[in-house]
Amino acid sequence: DGFITNKFSWCNENCPYPKAGKKRSTANPDKVKTEKRHDLTEAPKIDRLYNRIRELNTLKQWILEDNIPIITVIGLSGIGKTAIALELVAQIKDNFDRILWRNCTNGLALKTLKTNLIQFLSPSSQTKPPSLTNCLRTHRSLIVLDDFQELFTNGQLAGTYLPESKDYGKFLKQIATTPHNSCLLLLSWEKPLEIATLEGKKNPCRTLQLNSLGESAKDILRERELTDEDRWLELIELYSGNPLWLTIVANTIEELFEGSVAEFLARGSPFLGDLEAILHEHYRRLSELEKLAICWLAKVENAVDISELPADFILSESELLKAVQSLLKRCLIEKVKGQKGRKFVLSPAVKEYVKNL
Ligand SMILES: Nc1ncnc2c1ncn2[C@@H]1O[C@H](COP(=O)(O)OP(=O)(O)OP(=O)(O)O)[C@@H](O)[C@H]1O
Ligand SMILES: [Mg+2]
Structure with a gap:
């Protein structure tokens, strides 16, 4: 009942599923590209996943049917982003010529990533290597970048890149807007800035927020x-x-x-106990505006309507809107439906953490 085992076959670098590849390549030289290479050496092993059926179906629809080039899965630490991505890859791996899983922990320089990607997607002895977008067109690829939040800075609004990672913004835009049949799957605590502007039903980016397992x-x-x-x-x-x-x-x-x-x-x-350290990791990333807003939200008993601010409130209305929008991108506040429009609320554990600061 809702129990899915991880049926993944874990392959090392250059795990090509040789039978299918070889057979096709002798029949038609163009089909050399169908030789599969899946590199999941950086992916952790997670052996069980309860439920998440609806979320898995959504992701499969976006990737396989709608061909969305960039999908971001956002959620707080521990909600199951890595777990769902592992199960997703296990279920759809046969649809991809290339699968690569990379962690952004310790920063992942864009230059290194691009070189790795080109070498992995399209190894060639030519002096002039093909462009990345060319590789993504030639080989249907699924690239998972886990812990994408590691490329963002502390103390600024959500999704702001570290100075050394700021080229990622352009890179994402390029992947989103050039034609190809591949998919970049980002797993992150925060939604990247440019994703917010590129997403929507008819647009090239979609975001799935992982919430309670219920x-x-x-x-x-x-x-x-x-x-x-x-x-x-x-x-x-x-x-x-x-x-x-x-x-x-x-x-x-x-x-x-x-x-x-x-x-x-x-x-x-x-x-909270051991949870305190985890919540601290989220809190310390916040900008000053967000810290003020979250402290205020922690003191209020019920969900808050931001159009009804107290007269002596420390932030202007536009500052508060900015802070709330950013906290939403970090999944640190939840929306609830009020009588007129939306209200906002902190989850009990986050509230407790902030109250104890
Ligand atoms: N649906 C699920 N059913 C059972 N266990 C789960 C499920 N989702 C996650 N878990 C377990 O919870 C733990 C945290 O999951 P996971 O590492 O995927 O979270 P995460 O969102 O990637 O966190 P982080 O942002 O810190 O990387 C893991 O031990 C994982 O096995
Ligand atoms: Mg994870």
């Missing part, structure tokens, strides 16, 4: 043999249905509360 997160709690199942949904809501956060909290419940979810919940406010 009721399926019960499977994670079940693995841990926690008790008081009638209270599990409350626990899931308190920790935003985030698989990693729930795993961390389940450890605490086992260690300190004998597995009793009811006893743990009796504390009232969410307990």
